[in-house]
Amino acid sequence: MTAALRVALAGLGTVGGGVIRVLQQNRELITRRAGRPIEIVAVSARDRSKDRGVDISGFEWVDDTSALAACDADVVVELVGGADGPALALARATLAAGKGFVTANKAMLAHHGLELANAAEGAKVPLKFEAAVAGGIPVIKGLREGAAANAIDRVYGILNGTCNFILSKMEAEGRDFADVLAEAQALGYAESDPSFDIDGVDAAHKLSILSSVAFGMKPAFGDVAVSGIRDVIAADIAEAAALGYRVRLVGVAEAGASGLFQRVHAHLVPTHHPLAHVTGSTNAVVVDGNYVGRLLFQGAGAGDGPTASAVVADLIDIARGEFGPAYAMPVASLAEASPAPTGERRGRAYLRFTLADRVGVLAEIAAAMRDAGVSIESLIQRAAPEDGTALVVIVTHEAPESHVEAALERLRGSQSLAGEPFWMHILD
Amino acid sequence: MTAALRVALAGLGTVGGGVIRVLQQNRELITRRAGRPIEIVAVSARDRSKDRGVDISGFEWVDDTSALAACDADVVVELVGGADGPALALARATLAAGKGFVTANKAMLAHHGLELANAAEGAKVPLKFEAAVAGGIPVIKGLREGAAANAIDRVYGILNGTCNFILSKMEAEGRDFADVLAEAQALGYAESDPSFDIDGVDAAHKLSILSSVAFGMKPAFGDVAVSGIRDVIAADIAEAAALGYRVRLVGVAEAGASGLFQRVHAHLVPTHHPLAHVTGSTNAVVVDGNYVGRLLFQGAGAGDGPTASAVVADLIDIARGEFGPAYAMPVASLAEASPAPTGERRGRAYLRFTLADRVGVLAEIAAAMRDAGVSIESLIQRAAPEDGTALVVIVTHEAPESHVEAALERLRGSQSLAGEPFWMHILD
Known part of the structure; x- marks a missing residue:
């Protein structure tokens, strides 16, 4: 038995709790698959005494999140969130300390992914982020490895579960946006400030990550054209249905001769298309490759279990030693993305x-x-x-x-x- | 630039031709992603002079397929087919020579997979077979790595494109099985001896491979209960539709306290289930994990492009050095599969x-x-x-x-x- 992979975990919200639970409950299986145990050794969060339903007494407690980078671990998992602030400080400190870094933080990757990939490459340590896009669906791996033989023509999909939940419910019940949003907030399916989700920003963060991995281009979040679903009314959904379509918030990225094209907007999706059948908070990503044709990856886009599954999959890859450049190729090989003009499309x-x-x-x-x-x-x-x-x-x-x-x-x-x-x- | 990964290719049918084409057409991209070039150095097939639409003059020609194991390559790709015979001889010789082995041969894996995994492990070389299950869909990777954090409750799906093509056509056109089979044969979508496909044997080969990777059990193809679609009549499909179902050939595997349960039969699938929307020769695999929930992988289950995409994905993993035990864990960690009794299900x-x-x-x-x-x-x-x-x-x-x-x-x-x-x- 090889030595355990020692993990420090920042952020003990629902996903952090999920990571602790999956590593405990599936411990024996994960050890067999990874070839060695994966053990949490230290944790950090805002409130030490909060009841999270998991026992954290066996882990070293670190008050200052970025100090986790200095503890005796091989990898730091960041589930703090936020594009900057403590999450970014921890990422920088971890990579500078020559430790691997696993994150679910799409906002940080959209804004600072290239810097972090560069740092990870310099330190020869893994930077992995399966959980940052489409929750439990292994779509980063699907693009980085599964479809790696292909020139990708297009990658697109339903990347925000809150929007899809709202649109599905509007469709099923004939209700208006504001009404369904209020219910989703009451049920905890939407944030009290829902704008990141419903205005498409969260989906755009994820799309820019997919673009980089799919096309071998530097992340270009600023070039994503973004709008959300606030302006979709019940009548749009009803008339679209009468015409053979469903309304979905779809993120689309294409790389062509005229540049990189990225958009997140509400779309009409023909009912015969697989994305038309994706309902509720499910996510789905389609990859069009020049040899493989159309691949569809579908599953839970959020939630503690699915997101923790993706985080731990990254840890298992690291424990196995099966990892390489974050964006599927070294940073030096990534092309500069120039935004494609949309008008002539x-x-x-x-x-x-x-x-x-x-x-x-x-x-x-x-x-x-x-x-x-x-x-x-x-x-x-x-x-x-x-x-x-x-x-x-x-x-x-x-x-x-x-x-x-x-x-x-x-x-x-x-x-x-x-x-x-x-x-x-x-x-x- | 690291040295090229040198590949010997056995079998120059449609898939072999596809592998040559994808490595040529996507050469620059594959080199960036793999970190080094992937080069075919030698080939072997039955007929040297046959026109395959690809130029093979730059490769060493080897008459005796199993002699490929001795040529100056790092990896041998086997696309010959057949559970035994030349394919198996080549696999054994390649692994014995300490070279990596990539295959699309589900029949050979169903019957001899454990022996080959053992040999690969002993020689510390990769044995990879993404193309053996569900064509271009990266579902072996999805199970082995993407869902690796989960105890898998069930893996199931549409694993045979010929059957799904026939059932979809029976459904769309209200025609009977024999009639549609004859048309599929005339169009080249079904073999002149179609029994491997329509009697469920091909799907059972694939299911037994999925089972091993999903559940960490030794392959147990002999324990798969198999029947095909010969007895499905047009009226079954029509009445099923009236009751809210579609008919699909589904392979299902579950591992529980009572043992490993594996079956391939025609099933009624509720129209709200994703598999009900899988039509034509498309394949789809569903993975139910205890944390990730339900994952769906869908795409082209056969054809030269998709299958070549999967073969080359394996080669890219090998070129990157990102590979490990074939069945997701060392052979010594695989459990013995004992068949679960079906009657009490x-x-x-x-x-x-x-x-x-x-x-x-x-x-x-x-x-x-x-x-x-x-x-x-x-x-x-x-x-x-x-x-x-x-x-x-x-x-x-x-x-x-x-x-x-x-x-x-x-x-x-x-x-x-x-x-x-x-x-x-x-x-x-």
């Missing part, structure tokens, strides 16, 4: 207009679409008898995105519209 | 009877079910006006499998039945 779009109670309104919309060079595939108009307004939704034929935006620009401020138009991409 | 079942044109037939069936202690959840009876027979299909409540079999036993040989009853498990 071709795609189909869904547009929703609320019409004022006037004559000739539909003609005005149709003319704007025609003048911008966007042709209409389907159109539904429904009256809202109570206030005289009407809802018009349109699915376009394929057109450059700039044309769709031009059509909307022509209509902006029109007396014919009650409220701002809203549009979504259609996933092809 | 509880589940729901679908039964189909063709009734003779007599009075009291339904009463006889209902009495047999009652007497065996199996209660009925749904029942559909449809007359076939042309010949006076009628079809009865039943979905049972949960009951021990032995009770369902006892009910059928009571009815065997009854004058009331025109033809043998047929039954399928319902996936829960």
